[in-house]
Amino acid sequence: MLKIVFFGTPDIGLKSLDYLNNSDKIEVCAVVTQPDKPAGRGKKLQASPIKKYALEHNIPVFQPQSIRKEPEVQEELKKFEPDFFVTFAFGQILSQEVLDIPKYKTINLHASLLPKYRGANPIQRAIINGDSETGICTMITELGLDCGDICKKLVIPISESMNCEELWNEIGEKSPQMIEQTLVELRNGTLKPEKQCEDGVCMAPKLTKEECLIDWSKSNTDIHNLVRGVCRSPGAYFIFNNKIIKVIETEKIDGSGVQGKIAAHSKDGVDMGCGKGLVRLITVKPEGKGEMKASDWYNGVKR
Numbered sequence: 001m002l003k004i005v006f007f008g009t010p011d012i013g014l015k016s017l018d019y020l021n022n023s024d025k026i027e028v029c030a031v032v033t034q035p036d037k038p039a040g041r042g043k044k045l046q047a048s049p050i051k052k053y054a055l056e057h058n059i060p061v062f063q064p065q066s067i068r069k070e071p072e073v074q075e076e077l078k079k080f081e082p083d084f085f086v087t088f089a090f091g092q093i094l095s096q097e098v099l100d101i102p103k104y105k106t107i108n109l110h111a112s113l114l115p116k117y118r119g120a121n122p123i124q125r126a127i128i129n130g131d132s133e134t135g136i137c138t139m140i141t142e143l144g145l146d147c148g149d150i151c152k153k154l155v156i157p158i159s160e161s162m163n164c165e166e167l168w169n170e171i172g173e174k175s176p177q178m179i180e181q182t183l184v185e186l187r188n189g190t191l192k193p194e195k196q197c198e199d200g201v202c203m204a205p206k207l208t209k210e211e212c213l214i215d216w217s218k219s220n221t222d223i224h225n226l227v228r229g230v231c232r233s234p235g236a237y238f239i240f241n242n243k244i245i246k247v248i249e250t251e252k253i254d255g256s257g258v259q260g261k262i263a264a265h266s267k268d269g270v271d272m273g274c275g276k277g278l279v280r281l282i283t284v285k286p287e288g289k290g291e292m293k294a295s296d297w298y299n300g301v302k303r
Contacts, residue, residue, distance in 0.1 A: 002083045002183055003027045005102075009034045012172045013088035016109070016270040019176030021057060025184055029080040030060040032067065034091050068095035076274035077101055084183055087141060088175065090279070097145060106141040107182055109170050112289065113153060113203065114139065114195045119204035120147035124164050127203075128229035133157050138172055138182040140193055145203075149193035151182045153231065156248040161248075163228035207234060214238045217259035235285070241301065248291055249283040262298070270294040 006017050006028055020026045031054040036045040047055075054061045062077070064070040078101055085106040087094070099106050112122035113135040119125075121265055126134040135155045140148040156170060185191035185228050214237065227236045227250045235246040238260070256262025257273025264271040269280040281294035 001025060001027050002187060003029050003080060004051070004084045004183065005030045005032060005077055005082045006113045007085060007087040007090040008050045009048045009091045010021050010089050012111075012168055013109075013175075014049055014053060015172050015178050016086075016088055016176040017050060017053055021059070021178060023180055026180060029082055030062060030077065032062045032064070032073075032077070032090070035063045035065060041147040054058075064092075067092055067098055071097075074098060074101065083187065085178060086183070088179075094141065099141060099143075104186060107151065107179070107186070108139050108141045108146075108148070109175050109179055110137050110139055110146055113137065113155065114146060114150060117202060117204035119274065120206040122204040123167050124204075124207055124229045126229075127158060127162065127164055127167065130225045132269055135247065136175055138159060138176065138178055139196075142184045147196060149195055151186065151191055151193050152178055153179060161215055161228070163231040165231050191196050209234060212236050214247065214300070217275045219275050220279045223274055223279045224250050224252050244287040245297070246285040247281055247283075248285060249281075251280040251282055253278040253280045265295065265298045267295050 002025060003193070004020065004026055006020065008017060017028070017031070031050055033048045033050045036047050038044060039046040051061050062073050064073045067073055067171045074091045074097060082102045084104050087106060087108045094106065105215050110122065112126065114137045115123050122134070132153055135153055137153050138151040139146070140151065142148040154174060156167070158167065158175065182191065207230060212226070212234050214226065227247050230236050231248060237244050237246045251269065251270055255263065255271070255278045257271065257272050257278055259275060261273050262270055263273045263278055269282045271278045271280050283291055284294050285291045286297055
């Protein structure tokens with residue numbers, strides 16, 4: 001049985017952790033996740049989904065502020081004598097000292113078809129850029145950013161209506177068996193990782209708040225892609241009557257109107273003018289309020 005330590009933080013890795021923990025080929029010796037962080041209105045410290053799962057299943061948990069700088073955590077991980085480290089949206093950069101701990105390799109699951117979208121936000125960037133497909137890769141972790149040899153790839157189509165939450169969930173669903181197969185085949189010597197091609201390299205840096213501000217001079221396609229690419233977190237937004245209006249769901253509409261102004265409204269939504277065509281706001285979240293139909297928001301502000 002292969003012994004692994006699983007590194008992860010958000011819920012995208014939960015199904016993979018659960019699958020590996022229940023595998024008859026894998027033993028999850030420990031979990032490494034980010035420290036608890038304040039969340040919600042009360043700003044109470046909350047554990048990551050990965051930590052909660054580990055505690056519920058009596059798996060030892062480590063929460064370094066920076067594992068590169070905490071040799072005591074590294075020494076504890078060595079005691080498990082792991083065959084592999086597995087990282088999936090962990091959120092910290094590993095040092096060579098950490099990478100050298102497992103008997104074989106550290107395997108990372110990355111949510112893109114490398115070498116495209118190396119970096120922190122590959123799921124969001126693929127949708128924002130209007131890509132028709134993305135995918136997942138298992139790869140050998142090296143010191144560079146997502147530049148290691150590729151083990152396995154899986155293509156995932158992106159429809160024109162799919163948002164980042166839906167793609168996030170699909171990647172989470174399709175990752176577990178791919179990780180297990182990668183580990184087993186690497187150990188057996190039946191999988192030969194391939195060097196990444198340097199042609200087509202592009203980066204997926206962390207999104208900024210400024211990037212999420214809707215630019216009404218852009219086309220309805222570009223705005224629609226932004227909205228679904230950053231759905232809810234961090235969320236696309238615009239300013240109306242000095243209030244931030246987050247846009248949760250949109251639709252592209254034929255027609256024209258003044259950029260950034262309401263061109264029409266109905267029970268189906270609120271149509272906004274943009275550089276090309278119209279964008280229909282379907283669901284919004286006004287500042288200080290919950291999500292609502294855009295038509296209800298309009299009825300409130302027109303008074």
